[in-house]
Amino acid sequence: DAKTTQPNSMESNEEEPVHLPCNHSTISGTDYIHWYRQLPSQGPEYVIHGLTSNVNNRMASLAIAEDRKSSTLILHRATLRDAAVYYCILKVRGGSNYKLTFGKGTLLTVNP
Amino acid sequence: DAMVIQNPRYQVTQFGKPVTLSCSQTLNHNVMYWYQQKSSQAPKLLFHYYDKDFNNEADTPDNFQSRRPNTSFCFLDIRSPGLGDAAMYLCATSEGGAQGYEQYFGPGTRLTVT
Numbered sequence: 001d002a003k004t005t006q007p008n009s010m011e012s013n014e015e016e017p018v019h020l021p022c023n024h025s026t027i028s029g030t031d032y033i034h035w036y037r038q039l040p041s042q043g044p045e046y047v048i049h050g051l052t053s054n055v056n057n058r059m060a061s062l063a064i065a066e067d068r069k070s071s072t073l074i075l076h077r078a079t080l081r082d083a084a085v086y087y088c089i090l091k092v093r094g095g096s097n098y099k100l101t102f103g104k105g106t107l108l109t110v111n112p
Numbered sequence: 113d114a115m116v117i118q119n120p121r122y123q124v125t126q127f128g129k130p131v132t133l134s135c136s137q138t139l140n141h142n143v144m145y146w147y148q149q150k151s152s153q154a155p156k157l158l159f160h161y162y163d164k165d166f167n168n169e170a171d172t173p174d175n176f177q178s179r180r181p182n183t184s185f186c187f188l189d190i191r192s193p194g195l196g197d198a199a200m201y202l203c204a205t206s207e208g209g210a211q212g213y214e215q216y217f218g219p220g221t222r223l224t225v226t
Contacts, residue, residue: 032211043116043202043217044155051212062165087154094169097143097162098211102154 004049004088009107012078020073020106022088027068032091034100035062037084044087044102048075083110115139116218118203124224125193133188133221135203142208144186145215146178149200161186162208173181198225 005023012018024033035047048055048062050071055062061074075082087105091098117136125131137142143162147155159168161180175197177189188199200220207213 030211034214036215038155043204043220044215045217046214049152049212049214085154094157094160094167096165096167097160097208098213099145099157099160099167100215102147105156 002101004060006088006103006106007088008104009109009112011109013111014080015077018075018078018082018108018110020075020086020088020108021070022072023070024088024090025069027090033062033071034089034091035060035063035067036087036089036100036102037082038085038087038105039081047086049091072077078110080112081111083108097103115218116205118201118218118221120221121219122224123224124226125190126226127195128192131193131223132189133190133201133203133223135186135188135215135218137205138184139205140183141205141216142183143206144180145204146176146186146188147202147204147207148197149153149202149220153198153205155202158188167188193223193225195225198223 034049036044038044048060050062063072085105085107089100119134146158149155158172164198175191179187200222202220203218204215206215
């Protein structure tokens with residue numbers, strides 16, 4: 001399975017930007033990079049995904065390195081509600097479809 | 113709102129007593145996934161259906177089975193639950209056939225085995 005490496009934990013202050021890094025040096029040319037987050041006692045929630053170009057949506061931005069071996073999830077202004085475990089995942093082929101294989105993720109703490 | 117619904121939210125079963133968890137969706141997605149998440153661990157994919165095609169993960173124990181009678185519903189059957197099967201079970205859906213589609217997760221069913 002394609003693997004990703006993330007820091008175990010990060011800390012941020014409210015209303016400051018947060019940059020969550022992810023390394024995926026074994027990524028293949030067709031693997032999409034997905035980010036999900038999981039708030040306490042909830043199911044994971046989709047954040048953003050990309051293939052080669054940087055992506056923006058209402059939740060976050062995704063910056064993908066030119067060689068695609070790393071990416072960074074950017075939360076532009078962290079709020080207390082953003083405290084969660086953030087998972088960087090490569091979506092790969094699984095049987096007749098595609099699947100997400102979750103790694104350990106980064107626990108983000110947001111300080112008021 | 114279209115969503116993924118899991119029932120019940122909490123389930124208690126006895127050691128060795130079969131249990132079924134259910135998932136339904138109003139998104140009309142092709143794919144339905146089942147994940148197991150133990151305390152302080154990441155979700156682990158057990159299997160998924162792409163339409164009627166069943167895709168099992170290589171390390172999913174035979175004790176875990178699944179049924180998908182129609183597009184909207186998917187069931188997780190644990191034939192003989194052990195204490196080690198106590199976990200949160202998450203259902204997710206997505207459109208199928210491409211890597212760019214996001215997955216939508218339900219709130220999960222927390223299973224306790226006594």
